[in-house]
Amino acid sequence: MKFRCDQENSWFRAGPVLGQPVNEWRYVRPIIKLSKCNNCGWCELYCPTGCISEEDDEVVIHLDYCKGCGICANECPKDAITMIDEEEE
Amino acid sequence: MKGVAKRIASHFQEEDLLSAATGMCPGCPAELAARVLFKVLGKNVITFRTPGCQPIFMTRLAGIPCLMTNIASSMTGARRYLHKIGRDDVTCVAFVGDGATADVGFQPLSAAAARGEQLLYICNDNEAYMNTGVQSSSATPQGSWTSTTWVGDSHRGKGNEVKYMPLIMLMHGVSYVATATMGYYEDYVLKVEKAKEAVKHGMAYIHLHTPCSIGWRAPQEKSIEMSRLAVQTNYFPLWEAEDGKLKFTKRIKKPTSLNELIKLQKRFSHINDQELDRLKQTIDKRLALLENLAVE
Amino acid sequence: MNKPAVETKPNIEVCDGNKAVAHAVRLSRPDVVAVYPITPQSAVGEWLSRWNDEGTLNAEVVRVEGENSSMGVCCSASLTGGRVFTGTSSWGLLFMMDGLHYAAGYRIPVVMTNANRETPGIFTIGNSSQDMWSVRDAGWIQVNVEDNQEILDAVIMAYRIAEDTDILLPMMVCYDGFYLSYRKDPLEIPAQDDVDAFLAPLKQSKRNIVTPDDPMVFGIPSFFPKDQGEGCTEFRYKHSAALERVKDKIDTVDKDFEAIFGRSYAGQIEAYRTDDADIVLVATGSVCGTAKVVVDKMRDDGVKVGLIKVRLLRPFPKEKIAKVLEGKKGIGVIDRSVCFGYHCGHLYMELKSALALEGLPTTLPTLNFIGGLANLDITVEQVETTINLTLAASKGETVEEVTWLSLEE
Amino acid sequence: MREIRVHGRGGQGAVTAGDMIVIAAVMGGEFGSSFPLYGDARRGAPVVAFVAIDDQRIRLKTQVYTPDCLIVLDSRQKDWPETYKGVKSEGILVVNHTNTIEQQPHPNIIKAGAVDATQIAMEEIGIPAFNTCMLGAFAATTEWIELDSILGALEKTFSGEILKKNIKSAERGYKEVKGSSW
Numbered sequence: 001m002k003f004r005c006d007q008e009n010s011w012f013r014a015g016p017v018l019g020q021p022v023n024e025w026r027y028v029r030p031i032i033k034l035s036k037c038n039n040c041g042w043c044e045l046y047c048p049t050g051c052i053s054e055e056d057d058e059v060v061i062h063l064d065y066c067k068g069c070g071i072c073a074n075e076c077p078k079d080a081i082t083m084i085d086e087e088e089e
Numbered sequence: 090m091k092g093v094a095k096r097i098a099s100h101f102q103e104e105d106l107l108s109a110a111t112g113m114c115p116g117c118p119a120e121l122a123a124r125v126l127f128k129v130l131g132k133n134v135i136t137f138r139t140p141g142c143q144p145i146f147m148t149r150l151a152g153i154p155c156l157m158t159n160i161a162s163s164m165t166g167a168r169r170y171l172h173k174i175g176r177d178d179v180t181c182v183a184f185v186g187d188g189a190t191a192d193v194g195f196q197p198l199s200a201a202a203a204r205g206e207q208l209l210y211i212c213n214d215n216e217a218y219m220n221t222g223v224q225s226s227s228a229t230p231q232g233s234w235t236s237t238t239w240v241g242d243s244h245r246g247k248g249n250e251v252k253y254m255p256l257i258m259l260m261h262g263v264s265y266v267a268t269a270t271m272g273y274y275e276d277y278v279l280k281v282e283k284a285k286e287a288v289k290h291g292m293a294y295i296h297l298h299t300p301c302s303i304g305w306r307a308p309q310e311k312s313i314e315m316s317r318l319a320v321q322t323n324y325f326p327l328w329e330a331e332d333g334k335l336k337f338t339k340r341i342k343k344p345t346s347l348n349e350l351i352k353l354q355k356r357f358s359h360i361n362d363q364e365l366d367r368l369k370q371t372i373d374k375r376l377a378l379l380e381n382l383a384v385e
Numbered sequence: 386m387n388k389p390a391v392e393t394k395p396n397i398e399v400c401d402g403n404k405a406v407a408h409a410v411r412l413s414r415p416d417v418v419a420v421y422p423i424t425p426q427s428a429v430g431e432w433l434s435r436w437n438d439e440g441t442l443n444a445e446v447v448r449v450e451g452e453n454s455s456m457g458v459c460c461s462a463s464l465t466g467g468r469v470f471t472g473t474s475s476w477g478l479l480f481m482m483d484g485l486h487y488a489a490g491y492r493i494p495v496v497m498t499n500a501n502r503e504t505p506g507i508f509t510i511g512n513s514s515q516d517m518w519s520v521r522d523a524g525w526i527q528v529n530v531e532d533n534q535e536i537l538d539a540v541i542m543a544y545r546i547a548e549d550t551d552i553l554l555p556m557m558v559c560y561d562g563f564y565l566s567y568r569k570d571p572l573e574i575p576a577q578d579d580v581d582a583f584l585a586p587l588k589q590s591k592r593n594i595v596t597p598d599d600p601m602v603f604g605i606p607s608f609f610p611k612d613q614g615e616g617c618t619e620f621r622y623k624h625s626a627a628l629e630r631v632k633d634k635i636d637t638v639d640k641d642f643e644a645i646f647g648r649s650y651a652g653q654i655e656a657y658r659t660d661d662a663d664i665v666l667v668a669t670g671s672v673c674g675t676a677k678v679v680v681d682k683m684r685d686d687g688v689k690v691g692l693i694k695v696r697l698l699r700p701f702p703k704e705k706i707a708k709v710l711e712g713k714k715g716i717g718v719i720d721r722s723v724c725f726g727y728h729c730g731h732l733y734m735e736l737k738s739a740l741a742l743e744g745l746p747t748t749l750p751t752l753n754f755i756g757g758l759a760n761l762d763i764t765v766e767q768v769e770t771t772i773n774l775t776l777a778a779s780k781g782e783t784v785e786e787v788t789w790l791s792l793e794e
Numbered sequence: 795m796r797e798i799r800v801h802g803r804g805g806q807g808a809v810t811a812g813d814m815i816v817i818a819a820v821m822g823g824e825f826g827s828s829f830p831l832y833g834d835a836r837r838g839a840p841v842v843a844f845v846a847i848d849d850q851r852i853r854l855k856t857q858v859y860t861p862d863c864l865i866v867l868d869s870r871q872k873d874w875p876e877t878y879k880g881v882k883s884e885g886i887l888v889v890n891h892t893n894t895i896e897q898q899p900h901p902n903i904i905k906a907g908a909v910d911a912t913q914i915a916m917e918e919i920g921i922p923a924f925n926t927c928m929l930g931a932f933a934a935t936t937e938w939i940e941l942d943s944i945l946g947a948l949e950k951t952f953s954g955e956i957l958k959k960n961i962k963s964a965e966r967g968y969k970e971v972k973g974s975s976w
Contacts, residue, residue: 001622008553008623009492010616011593011601025115045274046313048113048120050105069116070310083310133597135465151600153464156483159457162419162449166458167595169445170417170467179597197457200450399817399826399950532853564855568829569813571820674853760831762857 022049026068028083030061036080043072043081097278103128106149113142116309118271118299118316119213123184125274126211129281130180135171137164137183139194141220143213157189161201164208172207180288182209187228188218191254202261205291209284212254212294215301223304227252231371232364234356235304245359250371255296256378259330264291267329267338270298272317276327276338287331298325306355318350323376328383336385347372395646396574402565405533405572406472406498406558407432409540411442412580413496416467419447419455421477424510425562426500429472452477456484456495463493466594468544471495474562475502475516482520488555489524492624494547494592495555498540500562501529501670501721503759511760512562514670514722517698518731524624526556526631527699531673533570535650536560538642541580545638550590551630559698561671561721563760575646583645628700635697653702656709658684659691664715664775667706667736669695672719672763679768690772701735707743715750715779717771721757729753729787750778756790763790796938797858798845801877802867804838807925810951811865812843814929817947818939819847827852840871847938863936864903865928866890867911872899888932890924894972907935909971911963918963919956926960930967941968 037059044052044059051065052072061072073081106127113120119142127134127150136152139160155163160183168181190198190212201208217235218224225235229247234240238247259266265287267280277297284293300316302309319325320339324347327339347369351357360368400408406429410418418437420430436442445462449455452473459469473481478499488495504515517529526546530539539558547556560566593601636652643649657677659665668676673694683690693709695702710716720730727734733753741747754771757763767790778784798815802808809830816826828845844858863886864877871877872889878900887899891908899906909931911924918927926948933941941964948960 003619003623004615005619007593008627009490009620045101046121046271048115048117048124049111050107050124067115069312070308071116071313074310075313132600135595135597137461149600151595151597153461153595155461156453156457156487158483159454162447162454162457163461165447165449165454166417166419166460166462166467166469167465169447169458170462170465173416173445173467196450197454200454204448397820399813399820401829532855561855563831564829568827568855569816570827570852571816571825671855674855678854764856764859765854 021064022067023064026066027086028068028070029063029066029086030068030070030072030081031084032059032061033080033082034058036078038078040077043076046071046075093275093279097275100125100128100278103131106132114301114303114309116302116312117142118312119143119184119215119297121271122211122213122277122297122299125278126182126184126281129278130182130209130285133178134180134182135167137167137181137185139185139189141186141189142215143184143186157185157193159197160185160189160194161198161206161208161210164210165201165204165206168207177289180209180285181207182211184211184213186219187212187214187216187254188226190214191227191252199261202258202263202292202294205263207288207290208292209288210292210294212296213299214254214296215299215304217301217304219301219304228254231368232357232360234306234359240359245364246356253375255294255328256382258294258296259333259335261292262333263294264288265293265329265331266296267294268296268298268325268327270316270320270325270327272313272315272320273327273339280329280338283329283331304356306358307353311353315350315353318345318353321345322347322350323372324350326376326379328379334384335379335382337379337383395576395579397571398574399569399571400533401428401567401569402500402533402536402560403428403567404432405537406540406560407436408572408574409537410470411436412575412577413470413541413544413584414468414581415444415470417445417447417458417462417469418471419449419458420470420472421449421452421455423452423474423477425502425512425566426472426474426498428566429498433470452481453484456481456488459495459497460484460488460491460493463488463495464491464595466596468548469495470497472498472500474500476505478516478520479504482523485520485523485525485555489624490620492553492627493555494544494553496540496543496547497555497557498536499557499559500566501559502562507759509759510562511758512564512721513758514559514561514720514731515758517557517559518722518724520557521699521731524554524628525699526552526554526628526697527559528556528635528696529559529669529698530565530696531671531694533560533565533568534572534648536565537572537574538646538648538650541575541583542635542638542642544584545587545641546631546634548587548590548592549634550592552627552634553592554624554627554631559670564671573648579645583642631700632697632702632704650696653697654705654709655694655696657692657694659693659709661689662691663689663713664717664772664779665691665693665710665713666717666719666768666771666775667693667695667732668719669698669732670721672721672757672768675763675765676719676768679765679772683769683772688772688776690776695732698735701739703739703743706736706739707745710740710745710749713749715752715775717752717754717775719763719768719771720753720755721763723755723758730755733787750775750784751786752778752784753787754790755787758791761791795846795848795852795854796862797860798847798863798865799858799861800843800845800865800867801871802841802843802925804832804841806841806867807923808841808843808867811867811925811929812845814926814944814947814951815845815847815932815939817950818929818933818943821946822939822943824849825851831857862886863888863932863938865932867925867928878903886936888928888935888971890928895974898976903976905935905973905975907931907971907973909967911967914966914970915963918966919959923960924963927963927967930964930969931971934968934971935973941965944968
């Protein structure tokens with residue numbers, strides 16, 4: 001018998017594992033116009049995937065984990081985020 | 090920042106206990122709600138989930154997958170054992186759908202509430218069985234299309250009113266009942282904080298309204314906006330009840346027209362004026378009932 | 386009634402099968418107990434609740450609202466590390482069917498008793514084995530016992546078997562409703578010290594538990610169907626292999642039990658006067674008591690008859706049974722249930738398949754007798770009939786393969 | 795092995811009477827076994843308890859078809875033919891009845907003990923809990939079990955004031971039973 005798992009049943013260690021990148025799910029992606037952004041943090045707050053963070057006073061979107069839902073663009077009070085087609089440069 | 094605002098903000102320094110990528114659909118407010126939930130609750134939890142949308146995202150926390158038919162009893166078993174070995178510090182928390190709450194898992198939930206089990210139960214109400222393909226549940230609103238309530242010559246969407254779970258739970262005499270939605274972020278955070286405390290004395294139940302862009306056939310970027318509109322139209326009033334005393338946490342002085350919410354959702358695309366009126370009447374009736382019960 | 390003090394010496398008490406269960410559970414020191422009342426086993430929950438309220442049982446007793454919930458309570462309490470107990474019967478057993486599969490698939494040592502009773506559809510509360518056999522594919526270890534002392538002893542042994550790290554499977558101790566659950570017999574109630582000593586080896590065994598201190602998650606679905614399928618195949622294989630290990634384990638545990646308590650039940654099966662027997666009855670449950678009396682009586686009359694009492698139902702002890710039956714001239718199987726789709730009894734269907742798998746000649750005259758449904762008695766006369774018909778068949782006479790005892794002309 | 799069948803109605807204590815005979819037998823150094831049969835109806839419906847006593851562990855798990863002794867708690871059942879079904883020759887009847895049994899109730903019954911257990915129970919206990927009185931009468935009529943063993947069984951079953959009252963009732967049953975034989 002060839003076993004893949006050393007457990008008797010489906011136990012998994014719940015370590016700090018990142019899931020699979022989800023960038024392929026996306027049709028559109030967010031672009032921030034930094035000139036319009038006032039660092040209010042609203043987009044970070046509402047991003048369901050938690051892929052937006054503030055680094056060195058600048059909002060950064062980790063696109064590997066962005067599913068392109070567009071909530072950030074919809075919620076941004078300054079209209080600083082626009083969703084562009086994934087194919088666009 | 091001061092006071093409550095500072096406390097809420099402090100949660101965002103906490104570690105995000107969910108995986109960065111989960112299998113949830115794009116724009117799902119439940120993913121956001123769970124992320125925030127565990128920032129407030131911390132790691133000292135055992136999570137309970139059922140087959141459905143929710144199991145996918147709790148990969149970094151101790152968890153037990155349960156049957157949809159008896160999630161509240163499963164929580165009871167773990168909670169009682171933890172109590173016996175002196176681990177009352179561990180919170181047993183469920184994050185499950187409206188089907189598991191209001192329908193197939195209702196009997197155990199009702200019994201656990203009546204026994205006063207110390208459980209934190211969050212109902213992720215997206216108003217239908219979304220994970221299996223948008224079948225009607227007893228939380229589905231009147232007139233809504235679902236894959237089991239079609240619009241045709243003999244029927245026009247779901248026939249009867251919503252089974253309003255939060256009030257049913259209130260009548261069980263549980264420690265804490267609240268309605269919440271991600272459109273009112275800080276309100277949700279405060280309610281989770283209160284629930285975390287209340288669970289030391291009995292059951293805490295949060296009814297979380299989470300628009301589902303797939304099942305509601307609505308634009309995915311609008312899910313947070315819709316959850317806000319649901320409150321502003323009185324479609325989903327925000328209230329809480331500590332030890333049975335009901336009070337509104339958000340009063341809507343000038344309600345937005347229900348049409349603003351309905352028109353975003355293609356599941357209501359067939360709705361005519363008469364049907365919209367009927368839905369409005371149901372909503373008004375519920376609000377009037379809540380106002381009669383409210384202490385402030 | 387007299388409440389049990391902590392005894393250091395065994396104590397004789399006249400009690401029924403349900404109280405025997407309750408005593409065994411109390412002595413095994415469970416952490417969480419959840420029992421929903423159902424005839425004919427309601428007293429199990431009554432006794433455990435009472436002793437817990439009176440302070441002689443230190444457990445969390447959950448007054449659940451249904452059997453599906455009692456299994457839910459037990460499963461998660463077991464997953465978090467507790468020793469658990471639930472008991473049920475018939476409709477209740479079927480109401481927890483999803484939970485039964487859950488417990489077995491998750492490989493958690495839930496211990497349960499089932500007072501055998503007819504299943505819904507024909508309204509009766511009477512005894513039969515229909516419920517017990519209906520759940521045989523849930524992946525549990527199942528034993529069925531003959532008398533009340535055996536109930537008590539089997540429940541204590543169940544913890545030792547289920548919680549063994551080689552096994553880690555839920556275990557169901559079945560006993561006939563009414564005929565055992567309400568029968569009062571003088572029982573030897575073991576001393577707490579002895580039970581503690583018997584269960585002590587389990588303290589060394591470690592198993593995975595769900596705790597926030599070292600988060601393990603359980604049964605997470607895979608994103609990729611192939612992984613899920615292959616993973617499932619592997620876990621199903623391991624589960625099935627663990628059930629096979631139960632066969633030897635139950636024999637060893639029986640010997641360990643005898644060393645401490647002086648009583649033995651011979652493990653998987655009990656072969657009663659079979660060595661020189663020409664024909665052998667095969668039965669399970671309380672009817673074995675009556676059958677032994679009849680076997681003795683027929684032996685006095687010169688009939689070379691023996692009895693195999695099948696204790697272990699899952700895994701089915703096919704090797705042991707085949708070994709005893711090798712070279713016999715006729716077999717008569719007594720069933721208290723109906724295996725729909727085969728038009729015979731369950732034990733008969735199991736036995737036929739065991740004989741074929743073990744390579745015994747298919748020409749061996751094998752008869753089936755169905756009786757004792759819905760509290761009907763399987764009487765001395767009926768057992769005599771089964772022996773006489775089996776004897777006739779063994780001599781080459783033509784006998785109906787399946788006889789429905791109370792429907793005979 | 796001696797087999798006893800207790801006939802009564804739900805609530806009259808037929809099952810408890812059967813159990814106490816077993817406890818008494820065990821206290822007297824014998825083995826016993828008892829078990830009731832009833833449907834899902836409750837108080838008032840006919841109930842039968844099957845009891846067996848022997849000097850070795852009882853393996854038989856069947857009902858009692860050929861009783862050596864009948865205990866009839868409900869005096870009306872004394873007149874039912876089915877009460878006597880299968881009774882062995884040299885059978886004994888113990889019945890809750892006001893008067894001595896004059897007429898042989900069944901050809902196989904050779905001995906009978908009648909006691910007004912309802913009256914005694916009302917006087918001693920205050921409620922018609924007459925099964926313990928009947929046990930006293932059973933001990934006296936059959937002489938299979940010592941009265942002391944019956945009283946011991948009561949001690950295992952009751953406590954306090956209730957125990958005292960039941961002991962008195964059983965003792966009176968033992969003393970006041972009116973025997974007849976054929």
